[in-house]
Amino acid sequence: MTPKARMLAITLFGAAIGMVALSFAAEPLYSTFCRVTGFGGTTQVATTAPTAATDRPIRVRFDANVASGLPLKFRAEQPYVDGTLGQTLMAFYEVTNTSDTPVRVVAGYNVAPHNVGVYFSKIQCFCFTERTLPPGRSERLPVVFFVDPKLQEDRHTRSVDTITLSYTYYRAGDQPTAQLEATTTLN
Numbered sequence: 001m002t003p004k005a006r007m008l009a010i011t012l013f014g015a016a017i018g019m020v021a022l023s024f025a026a027e028p029l030y031s032t033f034c035r036v037t038g039f040g041g042t043t044q045v046a047t048t049a050p051t052a053a054t055d056r057p058i059r060v061r062f063d064a065n066v067a068s069g070l071p072l073k074f075r076a077e078q079p080y081v082d083g084t085l086g087q088t089l090m091a092f093y094e095v096t097n098t099s100d101t102p103v104r105v106v107a108g109y110n111v112a113p114h115n116v117g118v119y120f121s122k123i124q125c126f127c128f129t130e131r132t133l134p135p136g137r138s139e140r141l142p143v144v145f146f147v148d149p150k151l152q153e154d155r156h157t158r159s160v161d162t163i164t165l166s167y168t169y170y171r172a173g174d175q176p177t178a179q180l181e182a183t184t185t186l187n
Contacts, residue, residue: 053086054149062091063166071099072133074169077140085149088123093141093167097133104132104172112164119151120163130172 001009060083062076073096083089097103109127111120124144133139143165151157 050086050146050149052149053084054152056085056149056152057161058083058085058147058151059162060089060091060145060147061162061164062093063164064093065166065168067168067170070105070169070171071097071103072105072169073098074167083147085147085151088144088146090142090144091165093126093143094138095133095141095169096138097135100135102132102134104130105169106130106172107167107169109165109167112166113157113160116147116151116157116160116163119148119154119157120165121146121148127167 059080061080062078064074064076066072066074073094075094077092077094081089081091095105106129107127109125111117122143122145124142126141126143145165147163151160
């Protein structure tokens with residue numbers, strides 16, 4: 001093999017290994033990118049609220065969805081809340097298992113418009129927590145959040161006065177009923 005051919009083979013092999021490595025890293029990298037930038041309506045997670053609120057009003061609307069074929073009723077208890085930037089707000093959703101068997105589910109979320117995700121912070125949320133809903137049981141689920149006052153400083157978001165927080169419930173997995181009953185249930 002000539003040195004030129006050897007170099008080409010090494011380069012192609014290295015590129016193939018690099019692509020395999022990137023495929024394993026793609027999801028964590030994309031997830032991190034979304035959390036940092038708010039891309040695609042990904043919200044932020046906060047442990048504490050801002051120390052001061054502004055007087056600029058903001059309305060947060062609530063949307064509730066269920067994946068096709070899932071035996072749930074899911075709704076926001078109120079259509080929206082009004083507050084101000086930096087103010088800690090709370091809302092409740094209600095989910096009901098309408099079947100006669102336990103259902104293991106998980107909720108995903110996003111906000112719209114998508115470019116405000118970086119300014120929308122949740123302090124408490126039921127999202128991405130797998131749970132088993134017993135048959136016929138309804139549960140009340142709180143969401144505690146705030147909209148960062150920096151929203152009004154960003155030229156792309158300063159005119160936003162309404163944000164929609166949307167949740168969708170999905171089936172968490174296809175496990176036998178005995179395993180479902182052994183998992184943590186909502187109380």
